[in-house]
Amino acid sequence: MARNSGFPWALFEALSNARGVTGDEGPVRKILKDFLKPHVDSMEVDAMGSILVQKKGKTAGARILLGAHMDEVGFMVMKIEKSGLFRVAKVGGLDDRMLAGKRVRVGPGAAPGVLGAKAPHLLKAEDKAKIVKLEDMTVDVGASTEAEARKIASPGDTATFESTFESWGPSLVRGKAFDDRVGCAILAALVAGPSPVDFVAVFTTQEEIGLRGARVAAQKFEPDVAVALEGTGAADTPSKRSEALGAFPRLGDGPVLTRRDSSTITDREIFALFEEAAGKAGIRWQEKRPGIGGTDAGEFHRARSGARSISLSVPCRYIHSPAALAARSDIEAALELARAALSPLGRVKRPAGPRLEKS
Amino acid sequence: MALRKISPKKSAAKEAHGRDRRARAQAARKGSALAWLREAVEIPGVSGHEEALACWFAGVATQLGAEVRMNRLGSCVAERRGKGAPRGPRPRVLISAHADSIGLVVTHITPGGFLRVAPIGGVDARILPGQDVWVHGRQTLPGMFGSIPPHFQSGGPPKPFELDELFVDIGLAGPAARRAVSVGDLVSYRSPLTEMAGGRVYGRAMDNRASVVAALLALEQVARLNPAVDLLVAATTMEEVGRICVGGMTTAHIERPDYAITLDVTHGEMPGVEEPHAYKLGGGPALCVGPHIHPAMFKALVETAEREKIPYQVEPAPASTGTEVGDIQTAGEGIPSAVVSIPLRYMHSAVETLCLADLEKVARLLARFVVRLERGVTRGED
Incomplete structure (x- = not known):
């Protein structure tokens, strides 16, 4: 059952544990650069902080761009209170309802801290019906004065959730920032291995606040076809919405192909190309629930004169929370599917312009 | 839950062999608040399921020279007889800390x-x-x-x-x-005890393992001071569930102490949680005052703190203190009681935060107060 795609599990673990809130992706970038260095002729870091790699394959074909984002959702320190507590703001999409009482790491030194909320004993009845907002919480690192706190972090520094990568039984892995370190690890594996075609790999920044690194990377390379490699939300957990709309994607049912999300309407031919590649390679895949979320493909597909784009994702439960859960088999299969799609992607014709004859 | 099932000696022997036991004994001698706290919070000890915790408590108390017994509802009592004739007469003082957690x-x-x-x-x-x-x-x-x-x-x-x-x-x-x-x-x-800046730690079940540890630290100091007091230190059960604190109530009934001090945690100050409902982390023990507290006990505690130069905070409790003291005070013929609390932030979360120095201060105050109780306390009205 277990596939052996050569997925770099140790790299994925290191990437998941690394701290890289949007705009502060340095530690993630360092791990990726160290991993990629022996496998590439050249590598550059652009003005946005994205890592750009031009991979030589056996043949040149269509200009292919593969992307994964390095940043993760988290927090930014806004203010230090006289009491030594930090006020923080969200970076990226976070639900207030899962923040109270969570463990965090603060500042460049990763000081342990907690997102403290008032004890239930002290709540008035009307408070209980209200959501505790992040603005009403503080991050406590143990400091009792402003000066003590300043040694740990200053306004502008970031904080991450505290979670350590681990295996849950033989088939699952669990950790922080699978969105999108899983994509980074898949893309790094593609760069490290042999490729039938040339492609450009971009490890982007600032996806979580509006796909900003992706825009710049795609504008530079002007791809014909682009693929965003992602960790996407699984919807196979109990909820009224899943009952109504179907509980998919599911953990263990294979990589996820997106027809439409809030950022992109996938090019039909590219979708069919992936479908066919999966079929030929015997890889089970699943649909993403249409309309939800957005990926770097949103910027890839509208960069310069446009690129035909798709998102290929690993289903992960509980993205944008302290830790996500993913199936090893889905990750391996996503890498295999990406690899299987490379040759056909190289044969994609660059459309001369808008396909007017079809409209 | 029967005594034979959770014989502390047997479980201690099972758990600790060779080097482990020596290390444990060494840790016990050092009376390391942090080491004990780390061990105590790792044990789940959910209300009604405190056996493993009682065994751990019994093991440490035994190493501190106390005699331990378990009562029918799972509370574990460690007794240290004071100096003088084997059977007294000496005041019997109970320090209770509930061991269970939510x-x-x-x-x-x-x-x-x-x-x-x-x-x-x-x-x-x-x-x-x-x-x-x-x-x-x-x-x-x-x-x-x-x-x-x-x-x-x-x-x-x-x-x-x-x-x-x-x-x-x-x-x-x-x-x-x-x-x-x-x-x-x-x-x-699931939240491992984690050291923070400023000598603070966060973790689960600090409510009320911090008090259990402080009580053990006090026992250790009382052993050195050897007053003419029979000290009972109890890790009680089922405080977090129900209106009646079953473990504390039954323990007081069985042990019939002359005086009782309940150790628990109280709310630490933070934004939105200010005095009079919150106490400073690092500010030393909070001493309850109110109808559940015997006024002479409170007064003697304050005097002891001042004499020993231990910083303290006063916690007014117009009715229930939110601890098991109410059910200890009213046990048997009534027991003069007091509450000493450790300030703690984010109560009932998995990241309950406290200042380790407060544990030491609480332990020192308790030990000195136990010595003070050699002379007993009275209202001073009669």
């Missing part, structure tokens, strides 16, 4: 293998989404409360999640989950 229990396993749970004690549902837990099934398994990502939430203004919308994910499909976990299995928070 937790959850599995009520249902969904066809998909997700666990539905109910609270044991005052669980705060607001902290549960995304919370790491241990599920104490056939084996102890890691789990987490599922959270619905913002992307999947339906429209409309969001409301706080109710516990019955939430579930624990242990990463097992239905049949496997049902083999690993049964309805009735316990769930505890």
